[in-house]
Amino acid sequence: MKLNNTQRIGLFAGIIGLIIPFFLNIPGLSEAGHVALGIFFLAAAFWMFEPFPIYATSMLVIFLQVLLLSKEGLIFTSPDATYSPDSYTAFVGTLANPIIILFLGGFVLADAAVKYNLDKNLTRILLHPFGSKPKYILLGLMVVTGLLSAFMSNTATTAMMMTVILPIIARLKKTDPLKIGLALSIPFAANIGGIATPIGTPPNAVVIGALSQQGINIPFGEWMILAVPLVIVALIFAWMLLLGMFKPETDSIQIDMSGSFNTSKNALILYIAFGLTVLFWITESFHGIKSAIIALIPVVFLTLTGVVTKDDIRKLPWEVLWLVAGGISLGISMKSTGLAEWIVGSIEWSAFGAITLLFVFSAVAIVMSNFLSNTVTATLLIPLAVSLATSGVAGDGFNLIIVSLVIGVSASMAMMLPISTPPNAIAMSTGTIETKQMAKAGISVGLFGLILVVVYAIFYWPLFLN
Amino acid sequence: MDHQIYILVIEDELEVMDALIKDLEEFEQTFPIESANNAEEAEQVVKSIADSGDEIGLILCDHVLPGKNGVEFLIELESDKKFGHARKVLVTGQAGLEDTIQAINKAHLDHYIAKPWNMEEFQKVVIDQLTGFVIEKKYNPMEFMAVLDSVRLAEALRGSKLTDH
Known part of the structure; x- marks a missing residue:
């Protein structure tokens, strides 16, 4: 090495x-x-x-x-x-933390979806209503990317969507700015879409894991109620930004995605398992069955029926589970040894207002995760925020759940550089965009994200959390 | 990448060699080009590439050469463990049926380009072959998307279980 x-x-x-x-x-x-x-x-x-x-x-x-x-x-x-x-x-038990099991269920589903082409077929169907005007195609691509990345990894979603947009890009005139807009729209939408559900992207897991250790359970559907409205606004902003920055020259685009749904028995079993699991996840608040338990449905069902094989299981991204577990585990000892409290106690927090603090946490998370892994960013910041909130030194307006969400969501708002997220790196590698174009658009989304997160933290999230 | 992937061109006529190298220009940044005028020289090049720990992704080889002919060279190389995976393309006007059959059966020839070639088609063959090579070798598709077949590479990327972190 x-x-x-x-x-x-x-x-x-x-x-x-x-x-x-x-x-x-x-x-x-x-x-x-x-x-x-x-x-x-x-x-x-x-x-x-x-x-x-x-x-x-x-x-x-x-x-x-x-x-x-x-x-x-x-x-x-x-x-x-x-x-x-x-x-x-x-x-070591953090490896079996409910959020890890929830992710495991998500992995099995997403993996099977790719194996049976469900992701691509859904894309084909969902893009259809968006017609052929570049403006709406761009919107359609971003909506579909956001939706898929809420349930699959942002990175896998980006890779799949690249197979959709690269042929479009190849047919456009060399000078058409829409090329750049298209190439940026996918990673941006994927990064943002990952915020939408607990299983969307690992920083969400870090937030939920940390909160669960404080005895707070955030049901799947409740996370979505908190996150989806923010995701929609951020997606619309990114769409308008890219349209404005890279005005399309062409006035019509054809997407030729041919293909049909796989109708083998295994594929049908997958569709049913996928639909049922998602349905039970988002209705967790009604039936009360914890999402981690529901996550066992696809794990059990798909392996018993042979839809997911031994090879598929071996190839699951286990390292992501270790990554999240390591983060949760670090949080345990920071709390139990009094370290987190000591760090928090060494700063005169009361000098800042609760709003300033939320703003600072969001800004720090966005800046850090532009350069570091999003999960690492969330992992390093969450224990501090948790101690700050539980110790009460930051005052009453500083709610534990809200500050955790601020950090988790902000970590996904970083998309300034190719190294910021794997989806950005993929888009960059196509050779369609220059770093400075990504930086300019990414900074705008980051700044908007910062304001958006703080606004939601002050006005929207408290409606559901108090 | 921790090592280079070379394109090896074997051609005895200087003008043809120049034309080939010119048509390969846009790949050179990613895939350095080595040239040889005959099979013996090519063997030297292969040896020096092996010694420096690099590898060959694509061989564009003329058939009629002074000394050992192109097909014989390719057949010998096929048994070489380190370079057996290299994509092999004959660029020739004069390989007879028998030689061509030999090349396909014994050297696993990947493509046959008849001289004179058309630049666009030639580059398409190069792209197809190198794309196949990097996918088969499971190299990170992202390093090649800008020069090779980006759609096929994106498809390979999709199958490679990428994750967030």
Whole structure:
């Protein structure tokens, strides 16, 4: 394995960061808090500079916590006044956290949908009503992308939609700005669409995981009630922005997506499983069956019927589950060792109003996730926000659920650079867009997203959360 | 990519070589071009590419060459573990039926371009072959979308289980 300079700095900073707290005596921080601080430094450095893949760092985080902070570990074998160590099962158990199981169900469904071409066939049908005017085609593409990425990964959705738009782009005149608009519309819509449901994208999982540890359960449908109106407004804004920035020259586009729905027995089983699962998910508030339990429907049903095979299961993106679990696990010890509270306590929060704080958290999340993984951004910020809210130092207007949502949603609003999200990277790799075009459009969406998130956090979300 | 994927052109007539290389210009940034005037020289090139840990994605080979002919060269290369996957295209006006059959059966010839060629069709063959090569080798399709067949590569990307992070 060869590391570049940035990665070497990250490796070095991480190791130093892990060791230093062992030699310090920070007043007001428990001994376990020092250890947790070291692990936090290491995780932050490794996640930011990526000397190792981010999922590998997550695995390391879980291991280090078991080793250094659990009851069965090397240091804290019995509870004392400042720290009562969790069993190691608390850390490894994050891998079976309900949100992980929910994601597993989503993965199985999405994977089977791709296997039986459901994603592409749905796209074909759904695009139909949008006609042939470039303006509405662009809107149609964004709506469909947003919708699919709410249930599939943003990245897989983008890859599929590229197979739809690249032939269109190839037929356009070389100079038609619509090419750029099309190429940007897909990753933007995918990034935004991922916000819409709990399983849309991993930062949502980090938010839900963190809240569940505070004993707060957000049903699938309730998340959608909170998030979908924001997604719609953001999508419309991005659509108008791209239309304005890249005015189409052509006045008509033909989309020639031929094909028909797969009608094999396996495909039909998949359609039924998909429809039923989504139906039960969004009606969670009515029947009360938890979405993670519903997620077992596709897992069980599709494997029993052989629609999803052993090979398919082996190829699921397990590393994403580790990534989220590592994040949830880090949150456990930051809280139980008093580290998060100490970090929060070291800043004079009451000097800011609740609104300023929401604004700051949103801005920081958007900036960070433009450069870092969205999940890592959410993982690093959520424990602070949770402590801030639960400790009450930020005042009454600072609601735990709202600030968590602000961070989760903001992490998905970053789309300025090719490295901001995998969908951006895919769009960039087509060679249709220049970085500065993506940056200009992406910054506009980011700024709008910032304002949008804060407005929803102040005026809309409280309607459902109090 | 941690290594280069070369296009190897084997042609003894200088003017034809120039024309081939000119038509390959737009690929050169991504796929560096090596040329050889005969099979023996080509073997040297292959060896030096192997030594530097790089590989060959596409071989465009004339048939009638001084010394060993193109088909013989391709058949020998086919048994080479490291380069057996390279896409093989004969660019020739003079390969007889027997030689062509040999090339298909023993060297797994991927395409036959008859001289004189048409630039657009030639480039399409190059794109098709290299696209097939990078997909077969499971290289990251994103690194090649801008130069090769982006739709096929996007389709490969779709099947490659991409995730958010």
